[in-house]
Amino acid sequence: MADAPARFKDLCLDARDHQAVADWWAAALGYVRKDVLDDGTPRERDWPALLIDPAGAGPDIWINPVIESKWVKNRMHLDVVGDRDALVAAGARIVRARGGDIDWDVLADPEGNEFCVFAPE
Incomplete structure (x- = not known):
């Protein structure tokens, strides 16, 4: 290759x-x-x-x-494995909660940069 x-x-x-x-x-x-x-x-x-x-x-x-x-959706973002509630307590906000067609939460950092949070296995 x-x-x-x-x-x-x-x-x-x-x-x-x-x-x-x-x-x-x-x-x-x-x-x-x-x-x-x-x-x-x-x-x-x-x-x-x-x-x-x-x-x-x-x-x-x-x-x-x-x-x-920041004023539009990110075209690229981070995916992390972690504790959604702990991240929210630290200052993130929930953009879209898991459920329906997604198995992860979409959060935003304190400046609005979106990232996906997957529950630990």
């Missing part, structure tokens, strides 16, 4: 308050912020925030600052 022309590198998410959204996703996923560059220099607060999986299993996630608010 020939090599693919691309490979997955990172996941990026835009946010107006990128620092707060980075903190929210870090807590929701058990990721940690990488606030220091490899040379020991602190990351500037206006730069994108980098989240890393401390277990090394998940992709790096960049939370990028943008000036505009």
Whole structure:
């Protein structure tokens, strides 16, 4: 089989308050912020925030600052396995509850970025 022309590198998410959204996703996923560059220099607060999986299993996630608010449905989103009620208690909101034709919940993070939550097996 020939090599693919691309490979997955990172996941990026835009946010107006990128620092707060980075903190929210870090807590929701058990990721940690990488606030220091490899040379020991602190990351500037206006730069994108980098989240890393401390277990090394998940992709790096960049939370990028943008000036505009989210106003349409995401064309790409995260799927997570987790506790819907705990995510709602942490600040997510339910966009569409599981039932009928879907076996997952659609939630939105504090800035409205949609993601699907599947119950643990």
